[in-house]
Amino acid sequence: MSVAKKLAGQTAVYGISSILVRVLNYLLVPVYTGRFAAAEYGIVTGLYAYVSFLNVVFTYGMETTFFRFANRPGTDRRLLYDRVMSQLLVSTVALTALLALLARPLMQLLDVPPGRERYAIWLALILGLDTLAAIPFARLRLENQARRFATIRVANILLNVGLNLFFIVxxxxxxxxxxxxILQPLVARLYDPSIGIGYVFLSNLAASAFTLLLLGRELLDFRFRLDATPLAAMLRYAYPIMLMGLAGMVNETLDRILLPLWLPEGYYPGQSSLTAVGIYGACYKLSIFMSLVIQAFRYAAEPFFFAQSSEKNSPATFALVLKWFTLCCAVIFVFISLNIEDFAWAFLRRPEYREGVAVVPVLLLANLFLGVYWNLSVWFKLTDKTYYGTYIGAAGAVLTIALNFLLIPVLGYMGSAVATLVCYAAMAAMCWWLGERHFPVPYPVARLLLWLLLAVALVALGRWVQPGGFWLRHTWHLLLSLSFVAALVALEKPHRLIRS
Incomplete structure (x- = not known):
């Protein structure tokens, strides 16, 4: 089996669970947008934006560090597992307690009325539980226990979705x-209407606790060993990854934090800033189809790249992987963008949410460039020059903040979407440019850029030329999508890859 087939197979295994998890979670979007006003959903969007930052702080790059050290010759993987888990246990307890104490200031940042501090406390517990599960999950990936990994992940989301449907619907x-x-007496005892959207967080908390129970085998296999000398070496490798992750979160989620701060009062008539955040957050969910591919790919690609690093033809393999990853994502971009109104009607149940669907094609393309960046970032991970990732992420973060500052007052949440696209494209360009000097890989950059330009042109054509009538419009969009796929098949000949 070729290395390309091997990676495709691993991506499929992890991807099935990853996609299923995200799809099931995505099915909650019409529930939230149908049951809660945009201002209420804005609280969820804003708090989970902070969670994205804090999750990086809680894990501080130890997952990638675990993979890197586990693949070094002579490493005792069992001892490494104990050491990494021990330091995460100590730091997680301290950070969870600190975050719970800061619940009220965090809610004030979002301009949430007093009395809802418990939401932040529940999120602190969620972060703590998820952090403790991170290394056991990484161990399953390292040991190629894909089925157990997938089963636990799916069980987590099934419980989360089930509890959301139970309490919210x-x-x-x-x-x-x-x-x-007949169930009214039982429901009256179990359900508190005053919690309202807080059941989103409670459901997540219960699912996170259940996940730790399912990881009991890996947790019981753990022995507390906190050794200062190996800890220092791991932290030297990990801290640039943490800084890179924080910079990445600035690029990925800071817009939902900055939007209520920098949006001029009355920019959207009759809407509060939390309403704008809720609309933007719900529309951002429509870019999930690109995120699904990226997440599934990353689960398989990180251990795969480390394993392939010692092979003589690894640069050619990395180039092939990037090529087909980019082309597959381009197909997704074209299809979703041309049919965005249908997806919006299905998942954004209240009309107020559908006011922001114009941002979705921009965010889809932005996430495509994010996936390209994760492909390109292999060079500084394999050469132990992770500090370059910090520099790139920091540059992207500065660009994100500056563009949001400039564009939000002028374009509203469209400004945030454009800032995200420019940031990810710039990060991918910087990563490729630096990689060419430190770890050359024969990426077909010019050819891929031409394909992306064609994809954007087809989407623009489909948006500007809108035939009258439902069926005529859908036929036109389908023809544009199929023409792009046909061009790919004719010029790139994917059947040769399958037979190789």
Whole structure:
């Protein structure tokens, strides 16, 4: 089996669980947008934006560090596992307690009325539990236990989705007398209407706790060993990755934090800043289809790249991987962008949310460049020059902040979307340019850029030329999508890759 096939197979295994997890979670979007006003959903969007930053702080690059040190010759993987878990356990307890104490200031940053501090406390517990599960999950990936990994991940999301549906849909409907009247006494004891959107966080907390139970085998296999000398070496490798992750979170989620701060009052008539955040956050979810591919790819690619690093033809393999990753993402970009109104109608149940769908093609393209960046970043991970990732991420973070500052007052949340696109494209360009000097790989850059330009041109054509009538419009969009796929098949000949 060729290395390309091997990576494709691993991506498929991890991808099935990853995609299923994200799809099931994505099915909650019409629930939230149908049951809660945009201002309420803005609280969820804003708090989970902070969670993205804090998750990087809680894990501080130890997952990648675990992979790197585990693949070094002579490494005792069992001892390494114990050491990494020990230091994460100590830091997680301290950080969870600190975050719980800072619950009120965090809520004030989002301009949330007093009395909802418990949301931040629940999120602190979620972060703590998820951090403790990170290295056991990494161990499963390292040991190629894909089925166990997938089973636990799917069980987590099934419980989370089930609890969301129970507390947000079933309980309110039963109490309102819509159906299942016999359950009203039981629901009245279990359900507190005053919690409202807080059940989003409680459901997540319960699912995170359940995940630790399912990882019991890996957790019981752990022995507390906190050794200062190897810890210092791991931290030297990990801290640039943490800084890079923080910079990445600036690029990925800071817009939802800055939007309510820099959006001029009255920019969207009749809407509060939290409403704008809720609309933008819900529309951002429509770019999930690109995120699914990136997440599934990363689960398989990181251990794969480390394993392939010693092979003589590894640069050619890395170039082949980037090529087909980019082309597959380009197909997704074209299809989703041309049919965005249909996706928006299906998942954004209230009309107020659908006001922001114009940002979705921009965010899809931005996430495509993010995936390209993760492909290109292999060079500084394999050469132990992770500080370059910090420099690139920091440059992207500065660009993100500057562009949001300039564009939000002028374009609203479209300004945030454009800032995200420019940032990720610039990071990918910087990573490629530096990689060419430190770890040359024969990436077909010019050819891929031409394909992306063609994809953007087809999307623009489909958006500007809109035939009248439902079926005529959909036929036109389908023809544009198929023409792009046909051109790829004719010129890139993917069947040769399959037979290789």
């Amino acid at each position: 079933l309980c309110p409907d039963v109490l309102a007398g819509k159906y299942l009247h």
